[in-house]
Amino acid sequence: MGFLNRAKQVQDGSAEQTEVKEPLPSVNAQPTPARQAAPVSEPLPSVNAQPTPARQAAPVSEPLSSVNAQPTPARQAAPVSEPLPSANAQNLGNVNAQADLPHIEIKTKEEIDSEVFDPRAEEIKKKLHSLVQGVVVETVVDQICSYLDQNKRKATILEISNAVSLSINQVEDIVRLLAEKGVVSIYYSLLFLKSPVVTLLLNTKKSMKQYELDDNKKLLEKYIVFSDFVVANVNIWSIAKETTPIYQVIPHETQYGTDTIIRIIIDELAKSVNSEDLESADMRKYQKEKASFFKKAKVLLEKNIPNLSEEMLYLLSGIIVHQTFGLGELDIIMSDDWLEEVAINAKNEPISVYHKKYGWLKSSLTFSDETEVYNLALHIGRRVGKQITSLSPIMDAHMQTGDRVAATLFPISTEGDTLTIRRFSRNPWTIVHMINKKNNTLSQEIMSFLWLAMQYELNLLVVGGTASGKTSVLNTLSALSPPTNRIISIEDTREISLPQALHWNWVPLVSKSSNAEGEGEVSMLDLMIASLRMRPDRIVVGEIRRKEQAEALFEAMHTGHAVSATMHADSAEQVKHRLTQPPIDIPENEIEALQLILVQYRDRRRGIRRTLEVAEILPGSSDSKVNLNYLFRWRPRNDTFVKDEASIRVVEDLNLHTGMTEKDISNDLAQKEEILDWMLQNEIYDMDKVGQIMRIYYKYPELLIDVVKDKGKYEHLLHLDHEQNL
Numbered sequence: 001m002g003f004l005n006r007a008k009q010v011q012d013g014s015a016e017q018t019e020v021k022e023p024l025p026s027v028n029a030q031p032t033p034a035r036q037a038a039p040v041s042e043p044l045p046s047v048n049a050q051p052t053p054a055r056q057a058a059p060v061s062e063p064l065s066s067v068n069a070q071p072t073p074a075r076q077a078a079p080v081s082e083p084l085p086s087a088n089a090q091n092l093g094n095v096n097a098q099a100d101l102p103h104i105e106i107k108t109k110e111e112i113d114s115e116v117f118d119p120r121a122e123e124i125k126k127k128l129h130s131l132v133q134g135v136v137v138e139t140v141v142d143q144i145c146s147y148l149d150q151n152k153r154k155a156t157i158l159e160i161s162n163a164v165s166l167s168i169n170q171v172e173d174i175v176r177l178l179a180e181k182g183v184v185s186i187y188y189s190l191l192f193l194k195s196p197v198v199t200l201l202l203n204t205k206k207s208m209k210q211y212e213l214d215d216n217k218k219l220l221e222k223y224i225v226f227s228d229f230v231v232a233n234v235n236i237w238s239i240a241k242e243t244t245p246i247y248q249v250i251p252h253e254t255q256y257g258t259d260t261i262i263r264i265i266i267d268e269l270a271k272s273v274n275s276e277d278l279e280s281a282d283m284r285k286y287q288k289e290k291a292s293f294f295k296k297a298k299v300l301l302e303k304n305i306p307n308l309s310e311e312m313l314y315l316l317s318g319i320i321v322h323q324t325f326g327l328g329e330l331d332i333i334m335s336d337d338w339l340e341e342v343a344i345n346a347k348n349e350p351i352s353v354y355h356k357k358y359g360w361l362k363s364s365l366t367f368s369d370e371t372e373v374y375n376l377a378l379h380i381g382r383r384v385g386k387q388i389t390s391l392s393p394i395m396d397a398h399m400q401t402g403d404r405v406a407a408t409l410f411p412i413s414t415e416g417d418t419l420t421i422r423r424f425s426r427n428p429w430t431i432v433h434m435i436n437k438k439n440n441t442l443s444q445e446i447m448s449f450l451w452l453a454m455q456y457e458l459n460l461l462v463v464g465g466t467a468s469g470k471t472s473v474l475n476t477l478s479a480l481s482p483p484t485n486r487i488i489s490i491e492d493t494r495e496i497s498l499p500q501a502l503h504w505n506w507v508p509l510v511s512k513s514s515n516a517e518g519e520g521e522v523s524m525l526d527l528m529i530a531s532l533r534m535r536p537d538r539i540v541v542g543e544i545r546r547k548e549q550a551e552a553l554f555e556a557m558h559t560g561h562a563v564s565a566t567m568h569a570d571s572a573e574q575v576k577h578r579l580t581q582p583p584i585d586i587p588e589n590e591i592e593a594l595q596l597i598l599v600q601y602r603d604r605r606r607g608i609r610r611t612l613e614v615a616e617i618l619p620g621s622s623d624s625k626v627n628l629n630y631l632f633r634w635r636p637r638n639d640t641f642v643k644d645e646a647s648i649r650v651v652e653d654l655n656l657h658t659g660m661t662e663k664d665i666s667n668d669l670a671q672k673e674e675i676l677d678w679m680l681q682n683e684i685y686d687m688d689k690v691g692q693i694m695r696i697y698y699k700y701p702e703l704l705i706d707v708v709k710d711k712g713k714y715e716h717l718l719h720l721d722h723e724q725n726l
Helices: 001-013 053-057 121-129 142-148 156-165 167-179 256-272 284-305 311-326 330-334 370-383 433-434 444-455 470-476 524-534 545-557 571-578 647-658 662-681 687-699 699-708 714-725
Strands: 155-157 184-187 197-200 218-225 232-238 246-251 339-344 352-354 359-366 392-399 404-408 418-422 460-464 487-491 506-510 538-541 563-569 595-603 608-618 626-636 638-645
Touching: 121 218, 121 311, 142 156, 142 167, 142 256, 155 156, 156 167, 167 184, 167 256, 167 460, 167 687, 184 418, 184 487, 218 330, 218 392, 232 311, 232 330, 246 330, 246 352, 246 714, 256 284, 256 311, 284 311, 330 339, 330 359, 330 545, 370 392, 370 404, 370 418, 370 538, 392 595, 418 626, 433 444, 433 470, 433 662, 444 460, 444 470, 444 595, 444 608, 444 626, 444 638, 444 647, 444 662, 460 470, 460 571, 470 595, 487 524, 506 524, 524 538, 524 545, 538 545, 545 563, 571 595, 571 608, 647 662, 662 699, 687 699, 687 714
Parallel strands: 246 359, 460 563, 460 595, 487 506, 487 538, 538 563
Antiparallel strands: 155 197, 184 197, 218 232, 232 246, 339 352, 339 418, 352 359, 392 404, 404 418, 595 608, 608 626, 626 638
């Protein structure tokens, strides 16, 4: 209710005779008869409601606007000026970082759904770069709270309006929202034309998180992480008194006033969320609902917090999405592509993260209350149809993003509730990541040989220890498959990700555990048997663990299907022993169907992953065992790869099935190395771009080779491909 209208009521004798502290009316509340007799503020309109004539006729204060409601003329005409600087916080654009830190190349996360949220996503991200050094987000709502706090916690709406450069109606709208949550009270005087008095009831000085670290520290790396337009600084520090580096996350933090408006908006938007789409395993439905929620959040923020810059509008909308759809503060670190694992081991203990470059790190984030960890596990479980209770204190779940979650409750985990999340890579590694000098996972010579194997549908087993990079290598090699191939992938946890060029004939399958009654289980073996009826050209299996799985795998090889899989073993010789001895115990004549074994190794001391060896299986005679021929090995002393022996089995098989001679194979490998070198020089790290290059290679090889020899650009290659298809 505007105080000018209130004064008119006093003159007419229709006003109440006592002090009024008016919170924001509830969404469904109906105005009383006394209110109906005079122009008063309205409750929250429904989503499709149109403004009433009374509202159009006079500028009155509005409660929280609905998603589809149109702004009133008074709101459109409101003066916009510089916000009042807060005494409690830095301006968002100010630098809050050490000037003497070494400059490290900024790394950004490519959002899965950023283009769904807004076609101008990249433009907004660039604007957010300029804000990333500020820690505290301040809006005009916080300026109002700050002004009240500095003015002995009491001021008139007119005084506040002058202080923060907003119209009277805009200020009254905001304080009425704050009154709904008990942050302020509003006193409407009986005196004619006297401005209502706003009193601050709560302490709105929010205790901001401190990120102070020991002075004896060295910056190892820094970069920026984006997640749904929420942005944060990540600093990795080496500290003398700590055994492991510290993973410091510095997100933008909202103050109490803005937090209050955000909570009101979340409550309103929650009514429009389609719970079926949220719980759906269909990622497209989930993303569609999330994008719709994001857009509605933008509308309500823009209507109820004046003077928001475009980048601030997107940032606050992202925060609302995280608090409603995601994992809250965890969302920002879950968007860091350098992380493979996020672990909450107990309350009051730092969240542990596994970094691809630095291994296990302590983070600067903690959960102070065990209830938060438990609620987070419940939240994840509800989304995917899982339960975790004292009767069933272990939960294994897969989120819609593909991330795998393992949760335990006290007393199973004696120190308290735990949560471990294995991230599904949003930007999978490609062959260029593997061969560049920075990662040096394997050499161009090895990669060209493996490319040849994938092209001609040879069988391959990728083995290694835990976290040695088996799945990353398998995923990278699978992207080299011809686009004419039908691919079936079988996994316990969804990790395989192929380029768009292969999606049209790719069927990803994931096993399913049983329900609480012990029913409904679909095992890896079930999927492997089912896949044989789908006429695949290549079957990609996440991991072989049991005898039945190995039998199905080799049966697929013997029936003419190309197979790629992973397995735990530390060497090619160990693979041979594991397969031929109990408990797997496959006959040696069955193993002859496997052509290549690639061994991955993780050097924990140096924090590197390397292809330790590549070997081929040589079939034995009727009375002799199969043998191994080592083609490539890694030399740890000087970190180089060497060619050990010339290929026998692969050359013979290619000659038998394709007619290629040793010279043909040698020329083909040299050509592939040239293409790999060109991709490296042009920094083709995106998986879909690699997929496009493979598509062109298999369809128009001469076209790609000409561009490579002319040192052309990727864009030029696409242009020539487009002309070729016309």
